[in-house]
Amino acid sequence: MADPSTSHLNPVVDATEETDAFDALGGLYEESARLPFREHLEHHSVRKAVGDVTGLDVLDLGCGSGLYTRRLAAWGAARVTGVDCSAGMLATARAVERARPVGARYVRADATRPVTDGAEGTADLVLSVYVLCYARSERELTAVLTTARRALRPTGGRLVAVTLNPDYGRGTAYYAPYGFTLTQPDEREGAPVTLDATLPSGGRLHVTAHWWSRDTYERAARAAGFAGTAWTPMAVSPRGRELLGDAYWSAYLRAPQALILEATAL
Numbered sequence: 001m002a003d004p005s006t007s008h009l010n011p012v013v014d015a016t017e018e019t020d021a022f023d024a025l026g027g028l029y030e031e032s033a034r035l036p037f038r039e040h041l042e043h044h045s046v047r048k049a050v051g052d053v054t055g056l057d058v059l060d061l062g063c064g065s066g067l068y069t070r071r072l073a074a075w076g077a078a079r080v081t082g083v084d085c086s087a088g089m090l091a092t093a094r095a096v097e098r099a100r101p102v103g104a105r106y107v108r109a110d111a112t113r114p115v116t117d118g119a120e121g122t123a124d125l126v127l128s129v130y131v132l133c134y135a136r137s138e139r140e141l142t143a144v145l146t147t148a149r150r151a152l153r154p155t156g157g158r159l160v161a162v163t164l165n166p167d168y169g170r171g172t173a174y175y176a177p178y179g180f181t182l183t184q185p186d187e188r189e190g191a192p193v194t195l196d197a198t199l200p201s202g203g204r205l206h207v208t209a210h211w212w213s214r215d216t217y218e219r220a221a222r223a224a225g226f227a228g229t230a231w232t233p234m235a236v237s238p239r240g241r242e243l244l245g246d247a248y249w250s251a252y253l254r255a256p257q258a259l260i261l262e263a264t265a266l
């Protein structure tokens with residue numbers, strides 16, 4: 001039976017035959033959290049962008065292996081729900097929850113599917129890290145943002161998303177010093193952007209996102225019912241600067257691969 005508290009998310013019913021590009025990647029995404037740009041820049045920037053979550057009801061949309069779902073619980077959120085369409089990613093998230101419980105609940109759902117029951121949202125905050133850029137069309141982008149909007153309480157709720165910076169550094173090797181490459185064949189809206197990374201364990205990430213302009217993100221957010229949007233650059237933590245030095249970060253910061261997109265419900 002559907003969990004009434006997440007019934008607005010339209011869970012995927014039959015998952016047995018489906019596989020997904022992310023299904024085998026749960027362990028690698030856990031490991032990728034230790035890449036310097038994720039640990040010292042993204043984590044720090046997301047922490048700052050979400051602000052004080054103490055006592056909040058928070059949804060991690062496209063939670064993957066539950067990295068941020070667990071962090072949100074550790075940061076003090078009262079209720080954390082992770083949603084993802086990948087059975088494999090959720091299997092990792094649930095295994096970590098069983099081994100080190102933080103009270104996170106995980107729901108399998110496709111965020112591009114329309115809301116079916118019209119339930120009012122209850123979340124104070126939706127966090128969505130590297131998910132919007134996997135939308136394959138503006139329609140899908142709008143649909144994911146609509147799911148985020150509907151999950152939020154009617155007023156005062158906020159979406160904090162990390163997504164591909166439309167102005168990221170072009171040239172496949174630009175981010176090689178940071179442990180990954182990005183390849184994009186052309187500059188049209190929705191063009192594929194393939195990320196390749198070899199992690200310290202030898203495991204390889206190879207995933208394809210899509211390039212969307214700022215205008216497209218902003219139009220999709222408006223169409224989804226968000227009142228305003230703001231883009232925020234990432235910042236390196238003091239520890240990251242101390243450990244790796246300003247010279248290490250300078251190329252990344254000139255053209256960060258990701259930005260934070262905030263959208264307010266009203």
Ligand SMILES: C[S@@+](CC[C@H](N)C(=O)[O-])C[C@H]1O[C@@H](n2cnc3c(N)ncnc32)[C@H](O)[C@@H]1O
Nearest residue numbers: 022062063064084085086089110111112129130
């Ligand atoms: C790059 S991973 C990021 C995972 C996690 N947020 C993190 O930062 O480690 C993108 C995740 O978004 C999920 N995802 C992409 N599109 C989705 C959709 N339409 N509905 C639900 N999950 C989606 C994928 O299954 C994958 O787990």
